[in-house]
Amino acid sequence: MDASNYVIVSPHQHYALVVASEDMLSFPYHLRYELIEFAVYILTTRGLGLTPLHGACVGRAGRGVLLLGGSGAGKSTLALHSFLQGLDFVAEDAVLVQSDNLLATGVANYLHVTEDALHFIEDKEAECWIREAPTIRRRSGVQKFEADLRYGPGKSADAPLQLVATVFLSRQVADDPGALLRPIPKYDIAAKLSADQPYAASLPGWSCFQQQLVKMGAYELRRGNHPIAAVEALRQLLR
Structure with missing residues (x-):
């Protein structure tokens, strides 16, 4: 600097x-x-040879879901509500994955959420935890609360999670509120991954890593009436 x-x-x-x-x-x-x-x-x-991804990761019982999507897609909001609903939290901004076995880890330190994300929080203690947090301003100019996970009501994953699916978040509202997940055809997954992760795609070993994610499968998650509906959709993948 x-x-x-x-x-x-x-x-x-x-x-x-x-x-x-x-x-x-x-x-x-x-x-x-x-x-x-x-x-x-x-x-x-x-x-250590880990693959860095700009995304979030949550899970349960040792299994994890990788959440991807552009800025404003809702990764932080979904990670927040997953955390509040009892899913294990890995990261909401940067996920590190072992290329050979798809174990995902990260630096689970803070949640960064906008004011808009608080409208759906029904737990007043959880809302106070975030509102009392300091605010930061991203390089994009977006202002967010920076909530310290050590004092939050949920829990961080105590070990790396085995990825079982990749989920691309969409801003589009689902036609059917009960069917938010849509499988992505395998022939489309590689291109979506490369477009979503330009830095990781430039690193050695990306091709083999990408093939593993394609084999694992990917989904598009459209928006429902409430973020909790999206959390329930993730639970379906983690069974």
């Missing part, structure tokens, strides 16, 4: 040095996001 705030990473040694000035301590979000998390993700991807 500048002469007093920088990261040195040596992936083959599994080592990183983070240097931050005293002034930077007044900007904890930028310190964590621009320096510390940068070092973590470089080490996990280049040092």
Whole structure:
């Protein structure tokens, strides 16, 4: 970032040095996001060989669902309600997957949700937990609450989850509120994955990893009347 705030990473040694000035301590979000998390993700991807995906992941009983979709598709909102409804939480922004066995992990530290996502929360304690959280502003300009998962009512996954399906979130409202999931034809999955994950698609080993996700299967999840309906649709995949 500048002469007093920088990261040195040596992936083959599994080592990183983070240097931050005293002034930077007044900007904890930028310190964590621009320096510390940068070092973590470089080490996990280049040092451990994990595939980094921009998405979310939730699950139960050791099984997980990978949630993908563009900005505004609703990944954070669905991850929030999955967390509140008792599903195990892995991550809502960056998911790291072992290419050989499709075990998914992540840095489960915060939930980032917009004001609009709170309209569907019926638990007042859960709503207060989020409203009392500090706010951050993404590079896109979107402002979000940054809720610390350690103080939330749900639980984080205590081990990596075995992926059983990939779900692409759609902004489109479902014609039938009782049928939100639609299987994606296998011949369409590879192209959707590459378009959704341009950074991961540029890394070595993407082709083999992509083939595994295609074999596993993928779905489109359209919007229902309430985010809880989407959570129930995910439960169907996790049985």
